[in-house]
Amino acid sequence: MGEPRFDVCGIGNAIVDIIARCDDAFLESHGAAKGHMQLCDAETIAKLYDAVGPTIEISGGSGANTMAGISSFTGKAAFIGKVGRDDFGGVFSHDIKAAGVTYETPPSCSDTPTARSLVLVTPDGERTMNTFLGVSPELNSGEIDRDMISDSAVTYLEGYLFDRDEAKAAFRDAAACAKAAGRKVALTLSDGFCVDRHRDSFLALIKNDVDILFANEAEITSLYETASFDEAVVRVRDDAGLAVLTRSEQGSVVIAGGQSTSVPAFPVANVVDTTGAGDLYAAGFLYGYCQGLGHEMSARLGGLGAAEVISHIGARPEVNLYQLAKENGLFG
Amino acid sequence: MGEPRFDVCGIGNAIVDIIARCDDAFLESHGAAKGHMQLCDAETIAKLYDAVGPTIEISGGSGANTMAGISSFTGKAAFIGKVGRDDFGGVFSHDIKAAGVTYETPPSCSDTPTARSLVLVTPDGERTMNTFLGVSPELNSGEIDRDMISDSAVTYLEGYLFDRDEAKAAFRDAAACAKAAGRKVALTLSDGFCVDRHRDSFLALIKNDVDILFANEAEITSLYETASFDEAVVRVRDDAGLAVLTRSEQGSVVIAGGQSTSVPAFPVANVVDTTGAGDLYAAGFLYGYCQGLGHEMSARLGGLGAAEVISHIGARPEVNLYQLAKENGLFG
Numbered sequence: 115m116g117e118p119r120f121d122v123c124g125i126g127n128a129i130v131d132i133i134a135r136c137d138d139a140f141l142e143s144h145g146a147a148k149g150h151m152q153l154c155d156a157e158t159i160a161k162l163y164d165a166v167g168p169t170i171e172i173s174g175g176s177g178a179n180t181m182a183g184i185s186s187f188t189g190k191a192a193f194i195g196k197v198g199r200d201d202f203g204g205v206f207s208h209d210i211k212a213a214g215v216t217y218e219t220p221p222s223c224s225d226t227p228t229a230r231s232l233v234l235v236t237p238d239g240e241r242t243m244n245t246f247l248g249v250s251p252e253l254n255s256g257e258i259d260r261d262m263i264s265d266s267a268v269t270y271l272e273g274y275l276f277d278r279d280e281a282k283a284a285f286r287d288a289a290a291c292a293k294a295a296g297r298k299v300a301l302t303l304s305d306g307f308c309v310d311r312h313r314d315s316f317l318a319l320i321k322n323d324v325d326i327l328f329a330n331e332a333e334i335t336s337l338y339e340t341a342s343f344d345e346a347v348v349r350v351r352d353d354a355g356l357a358v359l360t361r362s363e364q365g366s367v368v369i370a371g372g373q374s375t376s377v378p379a380f381p382v383a384n385v386v387d388t389t390g391a392g393d394l395y396a397a398g399f400l401y402g403y404c405q406g407l408g409h410e411m412s413a414r415l416g417g418l419g420a421a422e423v424i425s426h427i428g429a430r431p432e433v434n435l436y437q438l439a440k441e442n443g444l445f446g
Numbered sequence: 447m448g449e450p451r452f453d454v455c456g457i458g459n460a461i462v463d464i465i466a467r468c469d470d471a472f473l474e475s476h477g478a479a480k481g482h483m484q485l486c487d488a489e490t491i492a493k494l495y496d497a498v499g500p501t502i503e504i505s506g507g508s509g510a511n512t513m514a515g516i517s518s519f520t521g522k523a524a525f526i527g528k529v530g531r532d533d534f535g536g537v538f539s540h541d542i543k544a545a546g547v548t549y550e551t552p553p554s555c556s557d558t559p560t561a562r563s564l565v566l567v568t569p570d571g572e573r574t575m576n577t578f579l580g581v582s583p584e585l586n587s588g589e590i591d592r593d594m595i596s597d598s599a600v601t602y603l604e605g606y607l608f609d610r611d612e613a614k615a616a617f618r619d620a621a622a623c624a625k626a627a628g629r630k631v632a633l634t635l636s637d638g639f640c641v642d643r644h645r646d647s648f649l650a651l652i653k654n655d656v657d658i659l660f661a662n663e664a665e666i667t668s669l670y671e672t673a674s675f676d677e678a679v680v681r682v683r684d685d686a687g688l689a690v691l692t693r694s695e696q697g698s699v700v701i702a703g704g705q706s707t708s709v710p711a712f713p714v715a716n717v718v719d720t721t722g723a724g725d726l727y728a729a730g731f732l733y734g735y736c737q738g739l740g741h742e743m744s745a746r747l748g749g750l751g752a753a754e755v756i757s758h759i760g761a762r763p764e765v766n767l768y769q770l771a772k773e774n775g776l777f778g
Contacts, residue, residue, distance in 0.1 A: 132537075168514070168541040168762060171503035182500070201533035201559075205464075209500040227533075430500060 126177025126272030128195035173209035177272035183397025239385035251278030264295035273304030303333035380421035390429025394419035458509025458604030460527035505541035509604035515729025517546035571717035583610030596627035605636030712753035722761025726751035
């Protein structure tokens with residue numbers, strides 16, 4: 115199979131984040147579930163957008179954020195995801211390539227708009243997302259670049275893609291393609307509500323196709339329908355070869371067979387916007403994994419990535435993460 | 447003429463800023479004049495955009511920034527400027543209205559894109575702008591809302607509009623309309639290069655139609671083709687009824703007839719991005735002017751607005767400027 119061209123190829127929704135600040139009362143009055151991602155149609159997101167204050171726009175998308183993070187750690191990353199032929203599509207394409215990520219998915223020929231997520235950030239730094247997927251689910255199996263996947267040590271799949279059947283098929287094909295090339299498949303569960311919508315599909319995928327599973331506490335307990343994190347750990351130990359579970363300020367746990375490695379969170383002086391915390395954790399972990407740095411160091415690099423991205427607005431790193439890791443003595 | 451509905455109506459280019467960080471070598475290698483605004487065609491800006499790193503998008507436009515600032519000071523502001531029917535047009539329209547500014551100019555029916563400025567921010571916080579005007583100059587005389595202008599205590603004109611003949615005519619009509627309604631006309635010279643392109647037009651306008659002139663040191667010395675700020679002050683005293691001159695960290699000088707009032711700059715701990723400094727100075731000054739607070743207090747409010755906006759990325763205020771002024775004891 116040879117040395118792969120890429121460390122990680124991510125497949126996900128190609129999204130531009132529209133970031134606004136609001137208070138908890140605003141979330142309540144608009145029925146937005148705090149801390150979650152909610153899918154919206156064009157009309158609903160337009161109504162919500164009309165109601166918020168001035169915004170800033172920054173490229174986002176969970177899997178895309180992770181690939182930008184891997185690149186910032188000096189890893190070799192590629193991304194597959196669909197944009198439209200509009201300003202936001204141009205912004206997304208520019209930013210992912212400018213981050214050093216190989217991105218070759220052609221924009222859609224339709225007039226359907228590029229996906230956008232209205233990210234509402236409350237004073238506590240928590241983000242609540244309202245996503246209009248637009249053209250993103252038009253990514254179909256025929257558009258999955260099989261050469262790119264075969265040439266990546268890890269194919270990283272974003273759980274959010276399961277929210278559209280067309281994308282789900284593409285997702286499964288990508289996993290099969292990676293497997294056939296003898297590569298690894300990683301999956302992130304993305305969101306507790308998303309897990310709730312696709313529990314059985316996710317469980318089957320985890321048992322049969324996934325080598326590395328990423329989930330936070332809400333997602334893993336939702337997957338196993340339990341209130342107990344410890345019980346979820348026992349269950350996931352049987353189902354997944356390697357499970358990486360994040361617990362916000364309580365750090366993360368890496369579970370591989372009989373072994374469990376706990377790593378504390380990287381300290382953050384001021385949590386500004388939690389958008390991208392899980393995405394950048396996955397970036398650090400996958401970079402370490404592909405470099406063969408071991409579970410503990412990989413988890414520490416994940417924690418560093420998460421800490422950097424929640425200390426400012428937006429879900430893409432603002433500094434070079436490799437340098438930041440070096441400055442913090444993480445590479446010895 | 448009665449109590450006007452608006453304190454200030456601004457007329458300017460409706461622009462979305464695309465903000466990227468770069469070093470001085472990047473500016474040099476792309477022939478960008480540091481600290482200035484340079485007009486680009488679509489091809490040139492696309493080439494430059496391809497060359498920069500990841501960006502963030504925030505609504506901008508000099509006059510629009512000033513109107514957003516006046517609204518943040520609790521003043522009543524309106525804006526006239528043209529966007530296209532694209533994502534950036536939607537972003538601009540949303541943000542100016544969300545800032546509390548009355549904005550009723552219909553988007554263009556053409557396919558010409560909304561204006562965008564690639565704002566390159568160097569490590570010293572200085573910004574260098576490369577602007578593609580797109581649909582913005584399509585604003586013609588017929589689209590100037592005469593009722594809105596007649597109903598504004600001050601009509602504020604952005605010098606940048608002079609860069610297109612169609613807009614120049616609209617600009618002159620607006621000034622005439624304000625005069626006919628017994629209102630005041632304010633002008634900002636916008637940029638030293640812009641002054642160089644339109645010196646005679648500006649001088650005629652200042653002598654005949656302008657009640658309040660805003661300029662920074664580079665602009666006023668360019669207007670009078672002198673290296674000496676003091677000489678420019680002597681010249682402008684004869685030409686303008688009220689001239690408000692800003693000098694970055696040296697503060698500002700208000701010149702009215704025989705009187706000259708100097709005010710120090712408001713202290714800034716960390717200059718992050720100077721974009722919008724002049725725009726937000728004008729916002730504070732015009733708010734104070736319309737409230738009848740006198741030249742010194744108006745200049746202090748201007749300094750406060752400038753200090754807030756240069757302490758973060760983007761040219762729109764991030765906090766409520768009225769509250770900030772109160773917290774700093776500016777309203778006694």
